[in-house]
Amino acid sequence: MSGRQSDGNDELLMKIVRTSILLWMSCILLFLSGCWDLRYLDKLGVVLAMGIDEDLSGKQKLQLTVQVVLTQNVAALSKGGGGGESPVTTYTDTGDTIFEAIRKMSAKTSRRLFFSHTQMLLISEGMSRKGIYPLLDLIERNPDIRTNISVAVTRGSTAKELLQVKTQMEAIPVIQILDMIEINQESYGMNYPVYVKDLIKTAGRGLMQASVPTVRMEGDKAKSNTSDNTSTIPAGAIPALTTMAVFRDGKLVEFLKPKESRGLSWLQGKVKNTVVKLACPESEGYLIVEVSNAHNRTTVRNVKGMPVVDITLSLIGNLQEITCPGIDVADEKAMDRIGMMTSEAVKQEAEAVINILQKKAKTDALGWAKEIYIHQPSLWRRIVPNWETEFPKVKHEIKCTTKINGSGIRSRSIVK
Amino acid sequence: MFGDYLKGKSKSDSNNDKRSVRAEKHEQEGMNPFSNKPLSASLEQNMELLKRELGDASDIMYRNLELENADRTKLLIVYVQGMVDDDMMNEFVIKPLLSKLSSDQAESTSGKFLELMKSSLLPTGTVNELADWKQFLQKLFMGYAIIMVEGTDKALAAAISGGEKRGIEEPKTEMAIRGPREGFTESLRVNTSLVRRKLRSPKVWMEQWTLGEITQTPVCIMYVKGLADEKMLEDVRERLNGICIDSIMESGNIEELISDQKWSPFPTIMYTERPDTVAGNLIEGRISLLVDGTPFALIVPSTLNMFFQTAEDYYQRFDIATFLRMLRFVSFVIAILMPSVYVAIASYHQEMIPTRLLLKLAAQREGVPFPAYLEAFIMEFVFEILREAVVRMPSAAGNTISIVGGLVIGQSAVEAGIVSPAVVIVVSITAIASFVAPVYSLGIAARLLRFLLLFAASTIGFYGIGMVMLLLLLHLSNLRSFGIPYLTPFAPFKLKDLKDTLVRAPLWLMRERPQLLPSKNKIRQQTEIEPRKEPTQ
Structure with missing residues (x-):
């Protein structure tokens, strides 16, 4: 009987101790955690x-x-x-x-x-x-x-x-x-x-x-x-x-100059939507292609101990404006040709920015060092100590493909 | 099956009116000093005693009759005016007694006359024989007519109770768009019959109790035999037995006296005004307590989840019902948290909201003389005043309050620049959300908690809200309703019971009764029924 009594007491004591520890802990919690500040x-x-x-x-x-x-x-x-x-x-x-x-x-x-x-x-x-x-x-x-x-x-x-x-x-x-x-x-x-x-x-x-x-x-x-x-x-x-x-x-x-600036955007994959202006192939006037989807991929090849950066740009666009006669938008070949012209224009912009970054600014704003680090780590280890002098020498190759999806709700241009 | 039914009935007949042991003891000591005495054989003496002990109460009627039989038997009829049905009194008690008795009836002696009356003279449904004053008084105040015969120390009680009562109306607090429109009334018998009409099974058992020494309130425990857990039933009986109080005015009194946790804003016993809700819960194995004098029946055990369910959930399509369920949970959270979150953001965590929203809020706060927390406190308090006023005031003044409340608080206060429009919006949304709770008692809990959270938010911001919510969670998981954890089926986790929580599964998937109740009889649908895609040939 007495044993059970003391058991009960112990239990009670334990309960009190446990409760007070919990209380104490929650009090500490209140004051120790985080910072707060009343600002009206x-x-x-x-x-x-x-x-x-x-x-x-x-x-x-x-x-x-x-x-x-x-x-x-x-x-x-x-x-x-x-x-x-x-x-x-x-x-x-x-x-x-x-x-x-x-x-x-x-x-x-x-x-x-x-x-x-x-x-x-x-x-x-x-x-x-x-x-x-x-x-x-x-x-x-x-x-x-x-x-x-x-x-x-x-x-x-x-x-x-x-x-x-x-x-x-x-x-x-x-x-x-x-x-x-x-x-x-x-x-x-x-x-x-x-x-x-x-x-x-x-x-x-x-x-x-x-x-x-x-x-x-x-x-x-x-x-x-x-x-x-x-x-x-x-x-x-x-x-x-x-x-x-x-x-x-x-x-x-x-x-950067405007062309180079957009070239940077192309290469950074930052372009969400843009327009590319093309001169009409056979007559005066312009073709405007709206690029609605641009996707780029960069890899690095190791060619004889030197990195070669491969850039692949794939674009999807629409013809938005035709200010010259004789463009038959129903002709798939013509559209393919416009696609190629677009690719060429975009490629030029990309080349322009690479050129100025390598030759004039001498700064790797494209993150090529990162790409080399990812794709050719051994190469990176070797050339990184003098990256500043190496960067202008890095070769690159740009591939650009454009798919022209549509030409709006009109086929032949009203321009004659 | 039917044998059980008969047995059960006779059993409940034998201990017809259960009452708490302690109450009985108490009563013997003081309230009715003569109650355990036997009746006297003399009508004179009985009447004298009654008049003396009952203070010659003006509503108690004494009617002396003298029959035209051989003995010229004298009778005394005692009843409470207003509690008996006057037509029944004339038709079924006085008329048969005064009409010519047949020859063999007329020959009987006074000693046997009581038997004769009981067996063949009183055409009422229930006739009880009374031996002592205790039974006498009980029946008298239940609206029975009591007939005493000169020279016999026994009396008969004829059930002709009646009088004015409210008819069955639509439940005022639990509206439903689809579903039965009848609600409980103040009369226990009407209420039990309303449930009985939904559950026409011999398995629906009722136990009659009387609680409250002065009120002598009839209370009925209702359950489905075989589905309700016997242990829980015993627990309910024990708790009722422990009640020793002078008055039970409403089921709320019982709720407060028998609930597990006395110190909690959360209700652990649900109440309802709808017979179909009671019936549905009985079928799930729960136990209901119906109390005379109130349209609110209690349901035990109750879990938090039940307070978000309405009867209508089961009548509407399951997808709509599920949507409404979630809406209710979300509304409850809004009702609890919205003002405190606003205060926390406006006072501590300005960085947490989009810039444009912040600028709007700041623009509104411009020139308001009170800090955000005080503003929220004031507006919440004013809203509570309004709400209470609308409940209490005579309905004729209703429009006045809504116009004054709406205009003064909603518009003028904002235009005067005393409060910011944002706080009015927050308080209004909170108010509307708090009315979504299907059971009012949970809505009240939300009201109280809102102030607690508001206080926490105004002292330490989101951190305080987090702390209070944590404490709340602890408290909720600590609650029990008749031994059942309050948060079932979330904690303890019962996978199968989740089908009737945040979601309401299609009826054809709810094949089993809730796991939380210890009943063994789990199967609701014997066969796997699914909606037929095409008629079977």
Whole structure:
């Protein structure tokens, strides 16, 4: 009887001990895990874009401009009748690093700057030439800032000026630049969005060099940040895309020409949809082929101890415009011929970019080192120590095939 | 099979009105001091005693009769006015007694007259012989007419109970688009008959109990013999036996007294107003408690899953029923979580929503004087006030409240910039979602939990929500309903029972009764029936 009694006591004791340990553990859990921070939504200055320029005074390394949403004006916008108040504003300050500049800005802002929704990073040409990796460390390191921020280089104007352009299509200016890059990729393929995380990957083992789209300002710079800019048709000044810029070791080396820029897109597999212009074979006028599907495959052969990069491009397209007579779209052979002409044109663009990268820029923005690493690891081991001198010597072969699927809802062109 | 039925009936007849042992003891000590005394042979004395002990209550009627037989037998009829049917009283009690007796009937002596009445003079369905005051009082207040004969220390009780009661109407709290439209009423007999009409099997057994010392509420345990687990039945009986309380007004009283877990917002006993729900659950091997005076019957054991089922699920096509089931689960989650998720996002996790949504939310929050959590608390609270007001107020004022509530809270508060439109949207969606729960008691649980989660979200954001949800899961898996884990068939996992949870499998696939109940009789459909593709020749 007494034995059973003590058993009961032991059990009770065990239960108490177990419960208290559990309680203690859950208390610890409460305080030890994660970080949390109470931020009132209406006390935040949501930063949508950052722009980095050189410090003009020369005292410090950089000048940071942030584009902050003015939520009260966004509210006015959504209720109709905006009243001309801008939904965003910018703050600018200098510093040797970005974080320093951000914190210095608190002397000018009434709200805490909130970087979790930052969408765009503009870097001026000057800063890009000095090197972008020091600018990206904060974004990669800080848990509050995303790494899928779209990056662009500014040409001809500073990042600050571009962030201060009032835009017509989008109330929030940076959205205009951001969506512009995506739309361009989706319909012309000359530029494609590049994110901070992509650039950080290129900082790694040097298997691939960075390439970033470029933005410039088109129109009257002086009016760009006033409400006059949007009250006229067309707007006084608008941000516009130019071409991709290529980097070597994080430093800008070359702005590509339009043809080369799209060549880069072809080779990177970034083209979603684009148009290829062909001259009519027998008469004046043009054929426009819309390429709706592009697929590329890169392999590397080992030819006598030297890598040869094989690039296969397969495209699917449609005839969209015929401005010359005598093209019989019902003839399969004619279509095949147009396909071959398209392939040739695309191939030329690809050759152009390879040429400039190898001869002039001397930077492996195509990631060939990566391809060699994947396909010919032994070769890679041998030539990688002096890849910079080897890269211009690498031979390549491009094969391009195009299938023309259709010619729209009309057969013979009305052009005579 | 029929033999069982007879045996069962006689058994339930013999201990007709079960009552808790403790209640009986209690009663003997205080409430009816004369109740265990025998009746007197003298009508005078009996009437005097009754009038004295019952305080000469004005609704108790005494009718003296003198018969035209040889002995000029004197009778006293006692009944409670309003509880007996007046027509039946005249037609089946007084008229037969006063009419001319046949010669041999007239010859009988007073000693045998009671027997004579019992056997041939009272044309009512039930006639009971009473020996003591206890039985006397019980029958009297159940609406029987009690007939005493001069010179006999026994009395007869004739079942002519009647009086005004509500008719069978559509169940007010459990509407169905398809399915029977009848609901329980306040009368126990009507209710048992409604179930009986659905289950015309001799296997449907009922046990009559009386609970509550003053209310003397008739309670009926209903089950299908052979499907309901005997051990569980014994458990139900034991728990009812443990009830020792002065009043049982509603089945809710019993629910609170016999449920496993006293400290939980979750109901572990389901209630329903629909006879078809009771019938369906009885067939699955569950036990139902019907209580006189309320249209709500209890069903045990109940699992969380049952609170998401409606009778209609089984009448609609299975695919639609499945969709509706999932809708209900999702709505329950919304009802619990929506305000707290909003608060967590607006106060801690602004990075988790798309930028444009964030800008919209921030724009709405602009100029609102309260922080998001306070705003949500205020709006939720105001909504609860509105909801309670709508339930309690006289129905004539209904429109006023909805106009004032809708306009003041929905529109003016937003226009004045005191609350943000987003919070109004969140609270409205939550409110609508909380009404999707088919059983009201689960909806109430969601209401309480919502505030708990709101508190957690406003102090530590999603982390708090996660913690509370975890605790909730622990709590739920700890709950039992009459020994059955509350989360069955999810935990413990019963694969076969999943066919009637988030999904409602086609009827031709539900061949077995739920595994969770320990009954041995599992097979619902003997043969493998599938819908025929073409008529067999």
